[in-house]
Amino acid sequence: MKALIIDDERLARNELRRMLKDFPEIEIAGEAGNVDDAYEQILRLRPALIFLDIQMPKNDGFQLLERLDSVPLVIFTTAYDQYAFKAFEVSALDYLQKPIAPERLAAAIAKISVRQVPPAPPGAPFVDADRQIFVRDGERCWFVALGKIVLMESEGNYTRLHFEGNRPLLLRSLADLQARLDPAVFFRANRRQIINLKYTESIAPWPNEGYLVKLKGGFEVEMSRRQAQKFQTITKL
Numbered sequence: 344m345k346a347l348i349i350d351d352e353r354l355a356r357n358e359l360r361r362m363l364k365d366f367p368e369i370e371i372a373g374e375a376g377n378v379d380d381a382y383e384q385i386l387r388l389r390p391a392l393i394f395l396d397i398q399m400p401k402n403d404g405f406q407l408l409e410r411l412d413s414v415p416l417v418i419f420t421t422a423y424d425q426y427a428f429k430a431f432e433v434s435a436l437d438y439l440q441k442p443i444a445p446e447r448l449a450a451a452i453a454k455i456s457v458r459q460v461p462p463a464p465p466g467a468p469f470v471d472a473d474r475q476i477f478v479r480d481g482e483r484c485w486f487v488a489l490g491k492i493v494l495m496e497s498e499g500n501y502t503r504l505h506f507e508g509n510r511p512l513l514l515r516s517l518a519d520l521q522a523r524l525d526p527a528v529f530f531r532a533n534r535r536q537i538i539n540l541k542y543t544e545s546i547a548p549w550p551n552e553g554y555l556v557k558l559k560g561g562f563e564v565e566m567s568r569r570q571a572q573k574f575q576t577i578t579k580l
Contacts, residue, residue, distance in 0.1 A: 344368055344369055344370065344391045344392055344455065345370050345372045345388065345389070345390045345391050345392070346363075346369050346370065346371055346372060346390050346391070346392040346393065346394065347371075347372055347373050347374070347375065347381065347384055347385060347388060347390040347392075347393045347394070347415075348360060348371060348373075348374045348375070348393075348394045349374075349375045349376075349378075349381040349393055349394065349395045349396055349399075349404070349407070350374075350376070350394070350396040350399075350420065351376050351377060351396060351398075351399040351400055352396075353376070355396070355420070355441065356374050356376075358442075358443075359394055359420065359443065360374075362443065362445060362448055363448075365445075365449075366449075366452055368452075369392070369452065372384075372388045372390055373388055373390075376399075377399055377400055377401065377402075378399060378401065378402035378403070378404075378406060378407045378410075379401075379402075381393075381395075381407055382407060382410055382411070385411065385415070390415050391415055391416060392415055392416045392417075392418065392436075392455065393415050393416070393417055393418070394418050394420050395407070395408075395417055395418070395419050395420065396419075396420055396421055397419060397421040397423065397426050398421065398422075398423065404419065404421075405426075409534070411534060412518075412531070412533075412534045413516075413517070413518035413534075414497070414499075414500075414534070416436050416455060416500060417435045417436055418435065418436050418437045418438075418439060418451050419435050419437070419438045419439065420439045420441060420443060421438075421439075421440060421441060422440065422441040423440075424440055426438075435499070436451060436454050436455065436500075437450070437451035437454060439451060469523060469524060469525040470489055470523045470524065470525075471489070472488070472489050472490030472525065472528050473488055473489070473490060474488065474489050475487065475488055475489075476488075476489050478504065478511050478513060479511070480511035480512050480513075483511065485506075485509060485511065487506055487507070490528065490539070490541065491506045491507065492504050492505065492506045492539060493505050493506055493538075493539050493542045493558055493559060493560050493562060494536060494537070494538055494539065494542075494558060494560075494562050494564070495517060495520060495529070495536065495537040495538075496517075496535055496536050497516070497517035497534070497535045497536070498512065500516045501513060501514055501515070501516070502515055502516065502517050502520055505560065505562065508560075517535070517537060520537070521537060524537065526577065527540075527577065528540060528541060530570075530574060530577075531570060532556060532564045532565070532566040532567070532570055533564070533565060533566060533567045533570060534567070536564050538556060538558060538562075538564055539558070542558045542559040542560070543556060543557070543558060544557045544558060544559055545557045549565060549566070551567075551568050552568040552571060553565060553566050553567050553568045553570075553571050554566040554571050554574070
């Protein structure tokens with residue numbers, strides 16, 4: 344698994360790299376000492392996992408995650424404990440407090456096999472919107488046409504589906520689902536949400552050159568400026 348270490352302290356990066364030598368399944372693809380450098384490396388290297396410090400110059404680790412359209416697995420590494428609740432709000436894999444204990448690092452990495460979902464094969468065709476898919480969440484099961492799903496929302500490395508008043512949690516990442524969805528039907532409105540364009544009731548201008556999209560069922564979704572530009576391109580006659 345390709346990983347990126349993000350920490351403004353060089354000694355902390357070196358120590359974590361040393362500790363990770365005990366885990367041959369983790370390949371350290373790079374390091375970053377600030378949010379801007381980390382953002383560029385994530386876009387270029389596409390790591391499946393990031394070890395992320397929180398307090399860094401200019402911006403913090405949470406602000407980095409907000410900039411990403413597709414968020415890798417995240418293990419926070421920080422000297423402070425006051426961010427733990429917020430870390431799990433963004434569905435972090437784990438929260439390690441410095442100095443990192445070897446057994447805590449091992450426990451965090453052991454969680455990866457539970458949370459990781461194999462990506463779609465390269466070049467795999469889009470799934471037809473009429474195809475019936477099986478969804479299970481706990482003891483409840485559904486057999487629903489893909490095209491009836493109104494909204495998909497990222498919850499860390501899982502995805503919340505919304506259809507016919509139901510909202511099961513699917514154990515697949517939003518990015519993995521997006522790779523199999525026809526963008527002419529399912530459009531990535533922002534970092535966290537994919538909307539079914541067939542259920543659009545209205546679209547209105549929104550601050551920062553974005554859009555506010557209202558969907559059937561009462562859902563309101565803010566479309567980011569970058570995605571609004573893509574939306575205009577794919578919907579032009």
